[in-house]
Amino acid sequence: MFDFGWQEFMVIAFVLVLVVGPKDLPRVLRAFTKFTSQARKMSSDFTKSLQEMSKDDELKEIKNVLQDAKAGNFDEISDLLEDPVSQNVKTMGEELETDLKQVYNDSQDTTTSKEQ
Numbered sequence: 822m823f824d825f826g827w828q829e830f831m832v833i834a835f836v837l838v839l840v841v842g843p844k845d846l847p848r849v850l851r852a853f854t855k856f857t858s859q860a861r862k863m864s865s866d867f868t869k870s871l872q873e874m875s876k877d878d879e880l881k882e883i884k885n886v887l888q889d890a891k892a893g894n895f896d897e898i899s900d901l902l903e904d905p906v907s908q909n910v911k912t913m914g915e916e917l918e919t920d921l922k923q924v925y926n927d928s929q930d931t932t933t934s935k936e937q
Contacts, residue, residue, distance in 0.1 A: 837849075
């Protein structure tokens, strides 16, 4: 992670002894190691949660949709995106269209019969 040589460690140790003092140095080092271990644990937990999320089925489905979009296969994407509400609206629209056609045809029949 960090590329420190022995000279850098000596400089850091010297500055640390000057700033903290030899009396409080063990307490400061313990606190620092405790902090770094907590940071590493948090980092590993975050990595594990991201790996679990990547294994989730919903994300796999999204990944497949994106791959289909990249490949230009939009038929499967449109099928996936149709939800029950839009299907119900489509069905109702078709029923309304047939009803209106029936009413129109009936009105055409009555007007032609009146004209004769």
